[in-house]
Amino acid sequence: MAKEMAMLHDVARCSACRACMVACKQWHNLPADFSTPFEGQYQSHADLTSKTYNLIKMNERTDKDGKFHWDFIKIQCMHCQDPACMKGCPEGAISRLDSGAVVIDEEKCVGCGYCTTNCPFNVPRVDPDRNKSTKCDLCFDRIENGMIPSCAKTCTAQAIDFGTIEEMTALANKRIEEVKKDFPNANLYGIGPATEGVGGTHMMYVLPEKPSVYGLPENPKTPASIDLWKDVVRPIGKIAGVGAAAGIAGLFVLSKMMGKKNH
């Protein structure tokens, strides 16, 4: 299937049941993850890990009128159209498929962690045991076989939807109108200006509140430092390396010849 796909998380509908977290683990054969000790908190894990590609974040918030809120959001790779992780990978181990899924080829990955450093959403995690980078792959293997991603399939609240990018954009636009009735600050994330800096994303959200309330960057950008590193630093480094070796060899010969002449 060569169609460009997208996933939509309607945060207003999410009940934080975490079925999607379980479904993700099942499809990817990921073990239980005890990296976060249980200290009475509601959120299961402090952050994404190399065993947890998908996390429901829960945050307690009291607004300026003293009203209490629970903010839930599903976080995972955003599947950027202009993925910083892919651009900055020294091994060319990351690619963006026609479906829009950004996937890591573990054969090529050397575990340097540059994808984590470059990612505006701080998503990839290098598995310390295998020294390979890991993250949500949009279940690209399921998509290619005409199925929908595991997390979307399992969501009973219809908080996660999956389809072509056109379908999801239309759905998001419809949903936001409904949500806006209750939440005047509601906005779309992944579509339109908010994520332009990364070329838009194949993971989209209907957010009742500002992105920062959910820990999402307001202005994610594929960093220009990658271009500097790729197009300037490395090519010059290569030329300079060869140049320095040749220069020293040349100087050595020259000094021997000139030295002889003077004596």
Add this chain to the structure above:
Amino acid sequence: MLVDKKFVPRHKAGFVLCHWLNGISFLMLFITALPLYDPNYFGFLYNALGTSTLQNAHKFFAVIFIVTPIIGLFIARDGYSMLIGQVLKFNKDDMTFLVKFPGELLGQDPKMPKQGFYNGGEKMNIALQMALWCVLVCSGLVLWLGSGIIDNSVRAWMIPVHSIAAGIGFAAALGHIYLAVGVNPDSLQGMKNGTIKADYAMHHHGAWVDELVAEGKVTKKELEEAVH
């Protein structure tokens, strides 16, 4: 007093040790990161030794690289104060030296002003390596330990910054090694047993030898006997 009637004492053992700790950790840091610089040419290092081995080694030598000057505060305080003091005292003779140096490098024997403990070129190299130390350590630590603490919009810049600093530092190190081993092999002895030949000292660090004589640390007579 000259050592063995021939050699001027120059560096203390603690400083010599710090020099080699710094030099070896620097080179090892460069080598262990080469496959990231260019996977096509240096990828074989990852294949031969394993990716984690090299990345862990990079961090191991980074620790040595960072603690060396700190150890130096205890075991080589004189040597490090000399480094800093000399860099701050960059003067007109150092400039003249720099202008005439290419001629000397090409095997001529230009009239050089008398040089101090470090010459103009050495002072430049010291200043450069001190600045690069700061840049490499800061950018390296942010890459290593900054995830989740410092925003990635800042951390991402540390990759080219670290690379550029490593590249410049390596180029300077090549020059430094070439001058020490290829051009002035006599200077190398200072970094082996801490002394240099009296005639080398007088020729290349005349102002410093004059100071030693003025302070009574060596005598004119000793020097004359050593040279003949």
